[in-house]
Amino acid sequence: MKLDFELMTERLYLRPYKNADVLSLVxxxxxxxxxxxxxxxxxxxxxxxxxxxxxxxxxxQNWLYDVSYEFAIFDRETDEFVGSTALSNLSELGNSGELGYWIRESAQRRGFATEACAAISQFAFLTVGLTRLEIVTHTGNLASQRTALACRAQFECTARNRIVMHDKVVNGLLFSLIPTDIL
Known part of the structure; x- marks a missing residue:
């Protein structure tokens, strides 16, 4: 996949990371x-x-070898870096991947995560050709769970020992999206 790829939404644009993003990311x-x-x-x-x-x-490198697709998220109006979203843990056997996201604190509670996830989900299904996306959240991460539901993901289960956090294995909540959920 090309590194000059870009997704546009009403308020955001998403693109692969560039070296020029170092300071904004930090x-x-x-x-x-x-x-x-x-x-x-x-x-x-x-x-x-x-x-x-x-x-x-x-x-x-992940983009060049189609291993995963990380997107930097920017506000179209201000050009401010607001966060990141990614398709990772791609499985050829399951034709699936995992959708992750984070939004900088100053841009939270404005619907940016939901908007970015909708765009990357369409990319996953229409461009990459996946047939299933999973979102795994910490059991206590209510904001991430609300985002998953706002993206029309379906809650499937509490997945035991699904997340490794500081060398400790913890449960995660598993949500899924399939093309008919959003297309």
């Missing part, structure tokens, strides 16, 4: 650390430009 993580760190192990106060550069490089 800033979003630092200013959102308190809100995101309970759910994202890599969201720490010592996350720096080197970490961001390494992650962006890995993300670009």
């Amino acid at each position: 800033d979003a993580i630092h200013t959102s650390q308190e809100a995101l760190s309970p759910w994202l192990t890599w969201c720490t106060p010592d996350y720096d430009q080197h970490d961001a550069h390494e992650w962006i490089h890995a993300s670009q």
Whole structure:
């Protein structure tokens, strides 16, 4: 898949990460650390430009080899970096993938995660050709659960030992999307 790919929504544009996003990514993580760190192990106060550069490089390689698709999310009006969404854990056998997302704290509670997830879900089904997406949330992450439901994902189960968090295995809530849910 090409790295110049872009998805547009009413208020957002989503595109693969570029090297120029390093400072915006680091800033979003630092200013959102308190809100995101309970759910994202890599969201720490010592996350720096080197970490961001390494992650962006890995993300670009993932796109080139169709391993996963990470999108930087931007506000169309302000051009501000507002977060990230990704298709990962792609399974050829199951023709499925996992949908993940996070929004910087200053842009939360504005529907950006729902809007971005709708766009990446259409990309997954129409462009990548997947037939199932899974969203796995921490049992205590109510905002992420609300986003999954707002995206029309169906709650399926509490998946035992589904998430590894700080070397501890915990349960996760499993939601799924199939093409008929959104198309």
